[in-house]
Amino acid sequence: MKLRSADWYAGESRNSYIHRAWMRRGVPSDAFEGRPQIAIANTASDLTPCNAHLTEVAASVKNGVYEAGGIPLELPVVSLGETNVRPTAMLWRNLAAMATEEMLRANPIDGVVLLGGCDKTIPSLLMAAASVDIPAVVVPGGPMLNGTFRGVPLGCGTDVWRLSEEVRAGTLSQSDFIRSESAMIRSRGHCNTMGTASTMALVAEALGTVVPGVAGTPAPDSRLLEAAHGTGRLAVSLVAEDRRPSTFLTAGSFRNAIVALAAIGGSTNAVVHLLAIAGRLGLDLTLDDFDRIGSRVPVLVDLLPAGRFLMEDFHRAGGLRAVLREVRDLLDADALTITGKPLVDYLDDAPIWDPEVIRPRDAPLVAEGGIAVLRGNLAPSGALIKPAAASAHLLRHRGRAVVFDSIEDFQARIDDPSLDVDASSVLVLRGCGPRGYPGMPEVANMPLPKKLLAEGVRDMVRVCDGRMSGTAYGTVVLHVAPEAAAGGPLALVRTGDWITLDVEARRIDVDVPPDELARRAPDTQNFAAPARGWERLYIDHVQQADQGADLDFLRGSSGAEVLRESH
Structure with missing residues (x-):
């Protein structure tokens, strides 16, 4: 198979000379001779605190890419921190997706590892990958560890809403509320509740874009670095096998994502993100599919905000595969994962280790709790x-x-x-x-x-x-x-x-x-x-929530071809 990057590096022309010469800075002499160029799209940023550790994750990905014979190339991309960005991170999701898409298309890369964590980062990366349609795999950054305050676990986000209402009700002092602040965020990683970040990581795995068993691994857990290393190796083989999003993401993949969303009691935000990702693939996914497929699915995960526990407990109890094993009959058995094998093939050895956290099918948290x-x-x-x-x-x-x-x-x-x-x-x-x-x-x-x-x-x-x-x-x-x-x-x-x-x-x-x-x-x-710049473009072209709130001119894949040479 001819590598896409060969269009930049192969041959003896002036242009190929320029491309190789400027990239030579210490790389092996054979770096441009048939070795897949793997971008690591990294959303790490000090202003996105939930993603700040992804540079360490990227280092493990690099090691895996090198080990498999590829050339890793870290590519910083637009990072959206849910807690800091004003007026709202969702205003920039489409911009992040569009910018990442353009950088993936514009550069000499053959495949990409997508590193995301905070709410909008995984959706924007998947929208970009679907649009440019080169081999792509996600490594979720993982949730933080459980924090406690006065001996009680704190669910970040959920307990902010709860405790702030108690202050307004007069049942919690302002000073105690402020004291809880330093206990809310115990470690690196995204929210430890079943919020949008956790939901999108798990849904991305159910969709098939994450190596099965990886999503939900806590950010400080060394097994996340092991998984990142293995994913780097996998990225090289994806290029060799030309396994692009369009080759394995189907209507069945989205069915599995919807079933997973319901069974984990996931965030409503996943609906607007899945609609947008499907739109980039040209798949006909509608709101009615979420009700038809997911609304009667039992909620099996007893996590905040719908339940009691947190993501560290979920991982300990068996994680997503244990949940999906309980609803296996509702899944599309033919839908593939990034490994080339069906999702259901990974469910045989996936027991529930704590039935309080992950309920068995015959004792659900909510009998019909899907969105x-x-x-x-x-x-x-x-x-x-x-x-x-x-x-x-x-x-x-x-x-x-x-x-x-x-x-x-x-x-x-x-x-x-x-x-x-x-x-x-x-x-x-x-x-x-x-x-x-x-x-x-x-x-x-x-x-x-x-x-x-x-x-x-x-x-x-x-x-x-x-x-x-x-x-x-x-x-x-x-x-x-x-x-x-x-x-x-x-x-x-x-x-x-x-x-x-x-x-x-x-x-x-x-x-x-x-x-x-x-x-x-x-x-x-x-x-x-009326506004200027991105906001003006957004208002003029954004679609409604039932269509994923994407920009109307970005639906459908544009492919990886670059039509013009620069020199």
Whole structure:
């Protein structure tokens, strides 16, 4: 097989001379003679603390690539830290994917190892790899170890939401809340709950893009470095066998990812990411597939935010393969992994070591806990709810809307003692979709009114066109599409309207006659104003949540060919 990099390095022309000469800096003399050039797309950054250790992981990948006869080339790519980037990391996911795609295509590389951890990094890397379609494999950075505060394990993210609400309710002092800060993040790695980072690492393995058994390995665990070394070796063989994303990622692969997402009680954010990845591959994945395939799958993993334990416990209890073995009959048996073997081939020797953390199929945490897709006159193109993280008594509910037109409006009024709200009200936050904010921020799990917290209320129905953190919980209807800023019915809801939620019936409706809704004019003054640069491009081209919130001109693979020579 002719290597792609030979288009740069082979021959005696002036151009090949330039390419080789500038890359010679200490590499072996045969580095350009038939040896696969393997990029290591590294999202390490001191400003992405969950990914800061990936440079050490990259060193192990390099060793594996060298050992297998390849040439490793570290390629820093756009890194998105969920906790730091403003206004929201999701605004930049498509930019990170586009920039990585262009760098993979523009450079003389034959394959790539993708190093990601924090929420948007693995999705953006997979979107890029699917678009350029060269051999690619993921090494997830892994979760942090369990931290404790006052003798109780802390779930990073989830316990931020819980403890901050206790402060607002007056049941936890501000000083104790601040004391917990240093215990929240115990080690290197991403969130130790079943948040978006953990979810996307595990889903990427179920999809087939991670070596089976690797996802979920804690970041400080030396077995992660061993796996990174082995993945570097594998990357070289992927090039020899021309195993590209388009050759093994199929509808069956996405079926397995959806089953895994449901069984682990994973983040709702995985839906928008999987839709975007499938779109880059040209596969027809829809919201309805998530409900049809995953909504009746039992939740088997007892992890925060839906359960009790954390990712270190999950790894100890058997990890993803143990979960998938329990739902093996729901998986596509023909769907391949990056190794060339079907996913199901890795499930024979995958016992559950702790049935408290990973439940057997006949004793699930939630019998039917997969993400449910709702439709109705409030969400014609769909909305999501995660029943496993919701309150059972609110899954069928009718309440009076209390509407907020922006995050700023919400923050200004939610704790006003005169706000006309009670425990049965439905909090509605709009202007938070892909266009409206812009970037679809994680604000759907709105804090509850302080006066209701003081009364002991800990959950209410909330409706939003934005997202919520995968570490969050509550009865939250989110990803409402079309969003308010795109002309969706959410823009027409007024305070005092009655909203009906029926998860079993898969409905979310506002009880207003159609002719009355048609007469109403949306209030658009709080939606995102025209901007410059990336934000302008994003607002003009971003698709709705039900299509993955990708840019409309990036759907479908563009391939690896570079049409023009530079010299």
